[in-house]
């Protein structure tokens with residue numbers, strides 16, 4: 001079914017940029033965009049949404065409850081709000097038969113939640129879509145997993161300041177670091193538990209490939225890193241893969257990963273454009 005009515009959960013940096021890019025990318029504006037925001041913030045967000053969604057959709061509306069979002073009958077919902085939002089909304093959306101794109105894939109390191117979402121998608125006759133987000137190579141990884149994966153290693157290299165407020169502070173002097181330091185080596189499951197704010201990329205790679213317990217993760221604080229650098233190394237019968245992605249952040253907000261915004265744009269275009277790639 002062609003996408004006409006787009007639901008979005010969260011109206012932060014990614015959602016705003018997503019609507020801005022859609023406004024200049026879609027061949028035709030969508031019929032409607034309905035955005036779930038935190039209760040009480042609808043008035044302030046409605047004006048921002050009207051400006052941001054201009055060109056992306058003919059009509060746009062902020063709502064404050066999941067019931068109101070679903071009552072607006074979106075064809076697709078994109079979550080870009082955070083792990084808690086996945087926990088409270090995803091099962092209901094999928095069980096009701098609406099396709100759901102989850103940006104906060106790190107929430108799916110909770111195996112029980114992931115199983116519930118798969119069951120809900122089956123019940124609802126719909127799909128849970130996991131976008132590539134800030135990383136790439138998900139296509140080849142998800143394909144060759146069926147040939148058997150010998151090893152998958154994900155290395156995340158960021159400037160020391162990006163690790164402030166994480167357990168890295170206990171093992172590394174982030175402020176005084178002069179050369180790159182590996183402060184975590186372990187499974188994607190443990191990385192997601194210990195570094196939840198950085199869990200999305202490791203989770204996406206784990207879910208596409210070898211799973212949370214067989215995906216090795218290395219986290220590095222590197223004073224020489226200009227931005228967030230992702231390296232994925234895969235050995236399998238079908239291919240040996242090495243991919244390096246240096247994502248740029250948005251000028252408006254240095255916390256916003258532009259590849260993530262564009263991976264969500266791609267999910268919309270895959271449902272509106274005449275060619276899917």
Ligand SMILES: NC(=O)c1ccc[n+]([C@@H]2O[C@H](COP(=O)([O-])OP(=O)(O)OC[C@H]3O[C@@H](n4cnc5c(N)ncnc54)[C@H](O)[C@@H]3O)[C@@H](O)[C@H]2O)c1
Nearest residue numbers: 010011012013014037038080081082103104133134200260
């Ligand atoms: N897959 C990836 O590689 C990747 C990369 C970056 C970010 N992300 C995910 O995308 C999310 C959004 O990123 P962002 O930069 O836009 O964050 P942000 O903090 O700018 O925006 C999130 C917005 O969601 C709202 N929100 C949170 N919970 C909500 C709820 N229950 N109901 C309604 N609104 C709610 C917040 O108020 C905020 O406005 C992140 O939390 C992260 O989990 C994924």
